Amino acid sequence: MLVLSRKIGQRIVLPESGVNVVVLAVSGKRVRLGIKAPMAARVHREEVWQRICDLVAVVPDDAPMEKTTCECSAP
Numbered sequence: 001m002l003v004l005s006r007k008i009g010q011r012i013v014l015p016e017s018g019v020n021v022v023v024l025a026v027s028g029k030r031v032r033l034g035i036k037a038p039m040a041a042r043v044h045r046e047e048v049w050q051r052i053c054d055l056v057a058v059v060p061d062d063a064p065m066e067k068t069t070c071e072c073s074a075p
Helices: 046-058
Strands: 011-014 019-027 030-036
Touching: none
Parallel strands: none
Antiparallel strands: 011 019, 019 030
16 A cells, blocks of 8 residues: 655646545544546545445346446455
């Protein structure tokens, strides 16, 4: 895992995927991030993504829904 330190207003850029992350605010133990990504890129909080993966795991293969590749694991 790459660990980076950033100050308010500073960015992290992932050029291959077209994603930019900027630190908007820090308040106590909370950090507010802004994420700019292509419309096709999905961006979820980990707990939301885990719920999506849990739902996909119980849906039958022939169900009419968008197929999602879930690679859910704890950090």
